[in-house]
Amino acid sequence: MTAWRTAFRASLPVLFGYLPLGMAFGVLFAGLDLSWWLAVVAGVIVYAGAAQFMAVGLLAAGASLPDVFLSTLLMNARHVVYGLSVLDRYPQSGALKWYLVFGLTDETYSLVTSRSIPDPVNRHAFYGWLTALNQSYWILGCGLGALLGVTFEISAAGLEFTLVALFVVLLIEQWFQIRRIEPLLVAVGISAMALWIAPDQFLILALSAAVVLLGWLVRKEDMWTTPRS
Numbered sequence: 001m002t003a004w005r006t007a008f009r010a011s012l013p014v015l016f017g018y019l020p021l022g023m024a025f026g027v028l029f030a031g032l033d034l035s036w037w038l039a040v041v042a043g044v045i046v047y048a049g050a051a052q053f054m055a056v057g058l059l060a061a062g063a064s065l066p067d068v069f070l071s072t073l074l075m076n077a078r079h080v081v082y083g084l085s086v087l088d089r090y091p092q093s094g095a096l097k098w099y100l101v102f103g104l105t106d107e108t109y110s111l112v113t114s115r116s117i118p119d120p121v122n123r124h125a126f127y128g129w130l131t132a133l134n135q136s137y138w139i140l141g142c143g144l145g146a147l148l149g150v151t152f153e154i155s156a157a158g159l160e161f162t163l164v165a166l167f168v169v170l171l172i173e174q175w176f177q178i179r180r181i182e183p184l185l186v187a188v189g190i191s192a193m194a195l196w197i198a199p200d201q202f203l204i205l206a207l208s209a210a211v212v213l214l215g216w217l218v219r220k221e222d223m224w225t226t227p228r229s
Contacts, residue, residue, distance in 0.1 A: 002121070003121050003122050003125035003126045003128075003129050004125075004129045006117065006118065006121050006126055006129075007126050007127075007129035007130040007133055008129070008133060010111055010115050010130060011111070011130055011133040011134055011137070013107075014107045014108070014111070014133075014134045014137060015133075015137045017107065018049075018107075018134065018137040018138045018141055019137055019140065019141040019144075020141065021049060021138075021141060022043065022049075022137070022138045022139070022140065022141020022142045022144075022145060023141045023142075023144050023145030023148070024145060025039070025049070025052050025053055025056065025141070025142055025145060026039045026141065026142045026143065026144060026145020026146035026147070026148070026149055027145045027146070027148065027149040027154055028053070028056045028145075028149075029042070029056055029142070029145070029146050029149070030145070030146050030148075030149025030150045030154075031056075031060065031149065032056065032059055032060060036143070036146035036147050036149070036150045037143070037146070038146075039142045039143060039145070039146035040139055040142055040143040040146070042055075042142060043135070043138050043139035043141075043142040043143070044135075044139060046072070047102070047103065047105070047135055047138060048072065048075070048076055048105075049105070049138065050075060051071075051072040051075050051076055052142075054071060054072070054075060054203075055068050055071075055072060058071065067204065070204055071203055071204055071207070074204065074207035074208060074211065075207060077207075077211055079104060082109055083101065083104050083109075085113070086104070086109065086112055086113065089112060089123070089127065090124070090127065091124050096124060096128050099128070099131065099132075100127055100128065100131055103131035103132070103134070103135050104131070105134065107134060108130065108131055108134050111130060112127060112130070171184075186210060186213055187210055190206050190209045190210050190213065191206045193209075194206035194209065
């Protein structure tokens with residue numbers, strides 16, 4: 001069995017998720033009155049589902065490009081944390097390693113860490129095909145949705161809920177993985193406080209404070225649980 005065929009079979013659940021979600025993004029993107037093919041460019045260069053939805057909302061609200069950039073950076077900061085746990089599975093050098101790092105999404109991470117690879121299949125080739133296939137599904141969805149959005153009168157009302165649904169799914173997945181209430185309480189508390197202090201800069205303030213506070217809590221817990229010499 002080839003690495004491509006093995007990766008394709010493993011990626012089928014992502015196909016059925018990324019294609020409609022990408023099309024929803026494309027339809028929303030078409031509402032910005034930009035060229036439809038820029039949605040494809042976003043899928044190639046940005047390749048961050050939640051961040052792309054967020055960027056559409058920020059651009060529609062008149063946010064500046066630095067605000068969009070900083071919000072995207074902070075939202076995707078979680079990749080740094082769980083990405084470190086798969087570095088030993090990836091090549092130690094070469095262009096493939098950097099593409100695998102770039103293409104690591106929540107869904108790809110789930111497949112990389114949970115799927116067993118048959119012995120005849122090259123592991124690095126499997127990861128490469130898996131990452132490329134998942135991104136191709138997303139790019140295809142973005143392009144189809146944007147093309148449909150500029151060709152037909154498609155109402156985007158309600159499609160913004162796909163972002164909420166995505167975060168709900170991610171929240172449920174995280175709960176089953178860590179089974180701890182503290183991160184959820186921190187996120188809810190910081191969000192409420194940021195909304196009260198600075199409604200216009202709510203997202204940036206909340207994400208920045210959450211990253212700092214959660215990092216401090218993790219460090220504090222390590223200090224208490226690590227045996228002293």
